[in-house]
Amino acid sequence: MNTCVLHIRRYDSVRSYWQEFTVDPTGKTVLDALKEIRDTQDQTLAYRAQCRSGICGSCAMRINGQARLACKTFVTDVLVQGKLTLEPLTGFGIIRDLVIEESLFWETIAQIKPWIEAAPAVGSVPEWLADESADSYGVENCILCAACQSDCEVHEVKQGGYAGPAGFVQAYRYVRDPRDHTTRERLQLLESQGIWSCTHIQQCSDVCPKGIRIGRVITALRSLLLRSGMGKNPGGRHVEAFTSGVRKHGKLDEFWTMIRTRGMRILSDLPVGWRMTRRGKVVKPVQRKSENSNELKHFFRDN
Amino acid sequence: MKYAYYPGCNTEGLSRELDQSMRAIAPKLGIELVDLPEFVCCGAGQIREKDDVAELALNVRNLCIAERQGLDLLTVCATCYGTLLHTQYCLTHDRGRREQVASRISSLGYSLEAALRTRVVHILEVFNGLRTEILKQVISPESQKQIVVAPFYGCRLLRPHHELTTDFAREYMLESLITACGFTSVAYAGRTACCGFDIAFTDQPVTLRLLEKRLAEAAASRADWIVTACPLCQNVLDGLQSKARRGHDTHALIPVLHLPQLVGIVLGIDFRALGLQRHIVPVRKSSA
Numbered sequence: 001m002n003t004c005v006l007h008i009r010r011y012d013s014v015r016s017y018w019q020e021f022t023v024d025p026t027g028k029t030v031l032d033a034l035k036e037i038r039d040t041q042d043q044t045l046a047y048r049a050q051c052r053s054g055i056c057g058s059c060a061m062r063i064n065g066q067a068r069l070a071c072k073t074f075v076t077d078v079l080v081q082g083k084l085t086l087e088p089l090t091g092f093g094i095i096r097d098l099v100i101e102e103s104l105f106w107e108t109i110a111q112i113k114p115w116i117e118a119a120p121a122v123g124s125v126p127e128w129l130a131d132e133s134a135d136s137y138g139v140e141n142c143i144l145c146a147a148c149q150s151d152c153e154v155h156e157v158k159q160g161g162y163a164g165p166a167g168f169v170q171a172y173r174y175v176r177d178p179r180d181h182t183t184r185e186r187l188q189l190l191e192s193q194g195i196w197s198c199t200h201i202q203q204c205s206d207v208c209p210k211g212i213r214i215g216r217v218i219t220a221l222r223s224l225l226l227r228s229g230m231g232k233n234p235g236g237r238h239v240e241a242f243t244s245g246v247r248k249h250g251k252l253d254e255f256w257t258m259i260r261t262r263g264m265r266i267l268s269d270l271p272v273g274w275r276m277t278r279r280g281k282v283v284k285p286v287q288r289k290s291e292n293s294n295e296l297k298h299f300f301r302d303n
Numbered sequence: 304m305k306y307a308y309y310p311g312c313n314t315e316g317l318s319r320e321l322d323q324s325m326r327a328i329a330p331k332l333g334i335e336l337v338d339l340p341e342f343v344c345c346g347a348g349q350i351r352e353k354d355d356v357a358e359l360a361l362n363v364r365n366l367c368i369a370e371r372q373g374l375d376l377l378t379v380c381a382t383c384y385g386t387l388l389h390t391q392y393c394l395t396h397d398r399g400r401r402e403q404v405a406s407r408i409s410s411l412g413y414s415l416e417a418a419l420r421t422r423v424v425h426i427l428e429v430f431n432g433l434r435t436e437i438l439k440q441v442i443s444p445e446s447q448k449q450i451v452v453a454p455f456y457g458c459r460l461l462r463p464h465h466e467l468t469t470d471f472a473r474e475y476m477l478e479s480l481i482t483a484c485g486f487t488s489v490a491y492a493g494r495t496a497c498c499g500f501d502i503a504f505t506d507q508p509v510t511l512r513l514l515e516k517r518l519a520e521a522a523a524s525r526a527d528w529i530v531t532a533c534p535l536c537q538n539v540l541d542g543l544q545s546k547a548r549r550g551h552d553t554h555a556l557i558p559v560l561h562l563p564q565l566v567g568i569v570l571g572i573d574f575r576a577l578g579l580q581r582h583i584v585p586v587r588k589s590s591a
């Protein structure tokens with residue numbers, strides 16, 4: 001018999017430990033293997049699963065250190081030297097073995113109001129904001145499995161107030177929906193949900209089992225914020241200052257981009273700034289220029 | 304080997320030592336760098352948030368400028384690299400964007416086909432191809448073996464994987480290069496993780512927490528130095544290190560080197576010629 005070893009992280013509300021199980025991986029998904037272990041080796045092994053076909057989103061777990069759906073992952077595709085590690089998703093509490101405490105995740109999702117508000121609009125929504133033809137990047141396929149949320153490093157270290165990749169995906173879905181009349185309110189809400197704190201790690205895009213282009217969703221949301229006159233904060237100011245320097249001269253204007261972004265916060269940067277100056281690392285207020293940069297104005301949209 | 308050399312804005316400004324060290328080692332490795340003053344900023348994923356078509360257009364222009372010279376475009380920066388490849392990905396896969404970009408710039412003489420013909424190369428690939436050449440020139444292999452170097456790839460070199468063409472981390476390219484240079488490379492958790500640069504000015508507490516994690520991981524692996532393939536990672540790992548490690552032993556600060564500096568050291572190039580005196584966490588001359 002062909003065999004492999006599954007190292008499973010167990011937790012029984014007292015102890016947390018690794019346990020090894022041997023199974024035949026032939027033709028099996030990780031979920032099949034888990035079921036076989038529970039049926040034939042250890043009835044106490046706990047994991048979540050419903051649909052077994054990548055639809056319900058309940059079986060996400062960390063497989064070899066990366067969030068994946070157990071029902072969509074073949075054991076033989078991820079085995080490393082005959083071994084595999086299975087852990088619960090990170091960033092959440094654990095109830096038992098591979099079962100995570102999900103309530104925090106659902107609370108975060110609820111914050112962004114994932115439902116249609118069809119009440120008559122107060123003001124009219126401009127055409128470009130309700131542009132149905134704009135790329136959806138696949139957000140309608142989200143199964144709320146929390147894989148992206150679990151592997152997001154910002155979500156992990158930011159203490160609250162962060163919708164995270166899964167939240168942004170939901171937000172974009174309703175922002176784009178022509179039946180919804182609260183587009184502006186939704187965008188406004190995102191500013192208090194950490195939309196400017198994403199650092200573009202793009203781990204979310206890589207782990208999403210539905211191939212949703214989450215990084216581009218976040219970019220699209222920030223663009224909509226700026227076009228709607230929002231983003232009056234360091235994040236938005238940084239994009240504006242960065243862009244205007246390049247538009248004029250073809251090169252980043254480090255000096256003014258920094259000043260305009262930081263505003264008064266620049267004072268708290270002084271100790272670091274002083275250390276840098278002593279080492280000759282100074283951002284100079286001289287603008288470098290590319291040849292023929294005058295043609296660049298045609299590259300940009302007018303508003 | 305002749306390349307259209309694309310230093311990038313950060314390398315021409317804050318990280319001048321990266322440009323300096325690249326120019327210092329290039330002749331020793333038989334690399335010819337052709338400067339093209341028409342090159343513009345890649346947009347770094349920032350301009351994309353204001354106007355995504357504009358960012359693509361800027362890079363189509365960059366790629367076309369290299370194409371006119373018949374040269375591959377060589378970058379020292381993981382962020383420029385990722386942005387240029389993002390452009391080529393969109394031109395290939397996204398018909399809507401392709402048309403929008405063309406409508407803004409084709410009358411100016413730039414073609415999308417030409418932009419797709421240019422190969423974008425990061426120095427990590429080039430140095431890897433030159434491993435045997437570097438190995439031959441290593442000056443003091445014994446003392447170098449004592450120095451433990453932690454590899455730091457940078458997000459833009461690795462993700463999103465569908466937009467990229469080379470899997471640098473899975474091929475252990477940085478580790479192989481560190482070893483080829485005669486140093487000892489360490490395996491540690493942070494190698495493919497995030498430095499937090501993008502929000503260093505907008506949500507610095509988060510950046511500091513990310514940095515703290517990265518530096519603790521590197522310290523736990525007993526790294527003497529960190530080497531990175533991206534100047535932006537270097538900026539914060541070096542510049543904000545003492546802020547992120549406040550309360551920790553300051554003797555334990557870890558110098559963060561740019562890739563060409565690491566190679567330059569083993570080729571015996573002068574400390575100042577590599578700009579090593581410009582680091583905030585000092586690189587000790589005796590060890591370099």
Ligand code: SF4
Pocket residue numbers: 141142143144145146147148149165166169207208209210211212214
């Ligand atoms: S965006 Fe993808 S990874 Fe995130 S919750 Fe939805 S389906 Fe899961």
Ligand code: FES
Pocket residue numbers: 048049050051052053054055056057058059060069070071072
């Ligand atoms: S069991 Fe439903 S997605 Fe895996």
